[in-house]
Amino acid sequence: MSQAAHQAQHVLSGEEIIRCTGVNKWYGEFHVLKNIDLSVQKGERIVVCGPSGSGKSTMIRCLNRLEEHQKGTIVVDGIELTNNLKNIELVRREVGMVFQHFNLFPHLTVLENCTLAPIWVRKKPKAEAEDIAMRYLKRVRIAEQAHKYPGQLSGGQQQRVAIARSLCMSPKVMLFDEPTSALDPEMVKEVLDVMIGLAEDGMTMLCVTHEMGFAKSVADRVIFMDRGEIVEQDTPDSFFTNPKSDRTRLFLSQILNH
Amino acid sequence: MTDTVKHVGLPDERPPSNIVGPVAWLRNNLFNTWYNAILTVLVLLLLATAVPPFITWLFVTAHGFDATSQECRAGGGACWGFIGEKLRFILFGTFPYDEQWRPLLTIVIFIALLVGSCDRRFWKPWLGLVWAVGLTAVGILMWGGVFGLTPVENTLWGGLPLTLILSVIGLAVAFPAAILLALGRRSNMPAVKVLCVTYIELIRGVPLISLLFMASVMFPLFLPNGVSVDKLLRAQVAFIMFAAAYMAEAIRGGLQAIPKGQYEAADGLGLSYWQKMLKIILPQALAIAIPPLVNTFISFFKDTSLVIIIGLYDLLGAGKVALSDPSWRGFYRESYLFVGVIYWVFCFSMSKYSQKLERDLNRSHRR
Numbered sequence: 001m002s003q004a005a006h007q008a009q010h011v012l013s014g015e016e017i018i019r020c021t022g023v024n025k026w027y028g029e030f031h032v033l034k035n036i037d038l039s040v041q042k043g044e045r046i047v048v049c050g051p052s053g054s055g056k057s058t059m060i061r062c063l064n065r066l067e068e069h070q071k072g073t074i075v076v077d078g079i080e081l082t083n084n085l086k087n088i089e090l091v092r093r094e095v096g097m098v099f100q101h102f103n104l105f106p107h108l109t110v111l112e113n114c115t116l117a118p119i120w121v122r123k124k125p126k127a128e129a130e131d132i133a134m135r136y137l138k139r140v141r142i143a144e145q146a147h148k149y150p151g152q153l154s155g156g157q158q159q160r161v162a163i164a165r166s167l168c169m170s171p172k173v174m175l176f177d178e179p180t181s182a183l184d185p186e187m188v189k190e191v192l193d194v195m196i197g198l199a200e201d202g203m204t205m206l207c208v209t210h211e212m213g214f215a216k217s218v219a220d221r222v223i224f225m226d227r228g229e230i231v232e233q234d235t236p237d238s239f240f241t242n243p244k245s246d247r248t249r250l251f252l253s254q255i256l257n258h
Numbered sequence: 259m260t261d262t263v264k265h266v267g268l269p270d271e272r273p274p275s276n277i278v279g280p281v282a283w284l285r286n287n288l289f290n291t292w293y294n295a296i297l298t299v300l301v302l303l304l305l306a307t308a309v310p311p312f313i314t315w316l317f318v319t320a321h322g323f324d325a326t327s328q329e330c331r332a333g334g335g336a337c338w339g340f341i342g343e344k345l346r347f348i349l350f351g352t353f354p355y356d357e358q359w360r361p362l363l364t365i366v367i368f369i370a371l372l373v374g375s376c377d378r379r380f381w382k383p384w385l386g387l388v389w390a391v392g393l394t395a396v397g398i399l400m401w402g403g404v405f406g407l408t409p410v411e412n413t414l415w416g417g418l419p420l421t422l423i424l425s426v427i428g429l430a431v432a433f434p435a436a437i438l439l440a441l442g443r444r445s446n447m448p449a450v451k452v453l454c455v456t457y458i459e460l461i462r463g464v465p466l467i468s469l470l471f472m473a474s475v476m477f478p479l480f481l482p483n484g485v486s487v488d489k490l491l492r493a494q495v496a497f498i499m500f501a502a503a504y505m506a507e508a509i510r511g512g513l514q515a516i517p518k519g520q521y522e523a524a525d526g527l528g529l530s531y532w533q534k535m536l537k538i539i540l541p542q543a544l545a546i547a548i549p550p551l552v553n554t555f556i557s558f559f560k561d562t563s564l565v566i567i568i569g570l571y572d573l574l575g576a577g578k579v580a581l582s583d584p585s586w587r588g589f590y591r592e593s594y595l596f597v598g599v600i601y602w603v604f605c606f607s608m609s610k611y612s613q614k615l616e617r618d619l620n621r622s623h624r625r
């Protein structure tokens with residue numbers, strides 16, 4: 001931890017954007033999240049990993065209230081997530097989310113996918129929203145497909161559109177839930193490249209991913225979850241070379257040798 | 259001889275004639291097994307015995323539109339003189355004879371509205387305005403009493419305009435109501451959900467006829483003395499209630515087919531509930547629900563003929579009443595055939611249009 005803080009000092013502002021305190025969640029009887037404490041600073045890049053079913057998705061989905069937590073507090077961008085719908089909508093427009101299965105809107109063109117929320121949520125004029133959308137589509141290198149429908153694109157292209165769609169809302173934080181695990185191997189790199197570019201531009205990111213190369217090269221901090229707990233968090237350097245808990249060691253040996 | 263081996267592609271050949279062409283088609287589709295061959299022969303025999311006499315009756319030995327009933331009764335085929343004589347009664351019912359240009363114009367307005375609305379380029383907010391204007395014009399034409407038109411009681415309305423009013427207005431009002439019911443049924447507010455489920459299940463559990471009876475017989479009992487609600491209006495309301503429940507179920511089917519990820523993506527972008535539904539969920543759900551919705555539209559269009567039991571004479575009812583004229587009694591085949599063809603034209607157009615719409619929507623956003 002001290003190392004992480006040390007490394008972070010010269011990159012990060014020290015301004016906190018997400019704070020989870022004692023967050024617990026149950027699915028019926030099943031205790032999915034146990035006393036999660038997490039603080040994320042502006043500009044920080046965090047990779048979350050852990051075995052299947054450990055609660056990674058659940059945790060990051062709580063951050064924009066796609067899932068509801070039952071105990072503890074989550075404060076995002078100064079707003080506490082409660083049942084207050086207005087607050088939830090306020091948080092959601094500042095937090096972009098990229099899903100494993102892209103979840104593009106199949107009845108809208110790529111461009112319309114990107115302009116929908118800016119027009120309806122941010123109340124931007126259509127022309128301005130389209131300008132912004134084209135800028136981000138260029139950035140994910142897919143501008144020439146702007147007038148196609150999602151169904152006409154490859155998986156990697158769709159995921160890049162999904163990233164652009166989120167960016168069009170100029171979010172303060174981006175959440176990624178296994179953005180590359182539904183992709184064919186040859187398409188993983190094009191998506192990771194976009195994510196690396198984002199990280200370099202200083203976007204605050206939380207990524208659930210099994211791409212350890214990505215974690216090593218861009219993460220400020222790696223969080224390891226198991227059975228609903230945060231077991232360990234550290235800089236990638238010490239996380240991969242010097243894991244402290246047995247569970248982490250076991251997990252690393254499994255994913256690195258498979 | 260060169261060193262490199264040059265690969266010469268084989269030329270394309272025409273397929274042998276036993277797999278394409280009309281003979282192959284016949285063999286593959288009509289005579290591919292011995293029992294299909296027998297069925298084919300039987301069906302051909304049946305057609306050969308039934309079709310020619312029908313054609314003869316319909317055209318060859320038929321009497322023309324100006325035939326009198328005496329000529330028809332003397333023998334021969336179909337008596338189109340009946341239609342010639344009763345055409346205006348069947349189409350317009352008991353609407354005053356000299357004013358029948360008004361229901362005619364009503365029919366024209368309805369068809370123009372329907373055909374115009376088929377073009378997806380016109381699916382803009384102003385289309386609603388066009389409909390409002392069109393329906394107001396229909397109301398003025400039918401009721402009269404303004405612009406120097408003689409007032410006509412709606413008990414005198416009948417025939418095709420009545421069918422169109424009941425079904426088109428019924429569907430136009432029931433459709434948004436059905437959307438609300440379907441959304442309500444899937445709402446996570448328990449009170450809303452229970453209300454919608456109860457309504458849908460109650461209405462679906464009773465026959466339309468009994469709903470119409472209730473509207474005409476029981477409903478007035480609940481009203482204070484001296485207040486009376488128009489019979490046509492009561493029937494219209496009964497139809498709307500009925501159609502809304504059925505369409506709600508069709509739409510719910512569409513809603514269920516939308517993956518959870520679509521809701522999550524919309525939520526994740528910060529869309530409100532209504533933005534999410536109107537922009538993301540409903541456009542996809544309604545496209546999926548087209549076949550069952552059109553099914554409801556078609557059966558509902560024909561079910562309007564049930565108003566005959568409460569004394570309103572729509573197209574079918576008027577066709578039936580026309581037969582009660584003593585001098586034209588007995589020409590029921592001509593009457594029902596004529597009315598049937600009109601119903602069929604409307605229903606078949608709906609069906610064809612929905613197929614086209616489904617294809618268009620699919621082409622633009624295939625998953």
Ligand SMILES: Nc1ncnc2c1ncn2[C@@H]1O[C@H](COP(=O)(O)OP(=O)(O)OP(=O)(O)O)[C@@H](O)[C@H]1O
Pocket residue numbers: 027030032050051052053054055056057058059
């Ligand atoms: N809606 C739900 N109802 C009940 N249990 C659920 C629900 N969603 C998830 N779970 C359970 O909660 C646990 C954590 O799920 P979660 O999806 O957060 O895991 P994960 O770490 O993201 O795993 P994976 O790597 O497979 O995506 C799992 O055991 C899962 O079965």
Ligand SMILES: [Mg+2]
Pocket residue numbers: 056057058177178
């Ligand atoms: Mg997951």
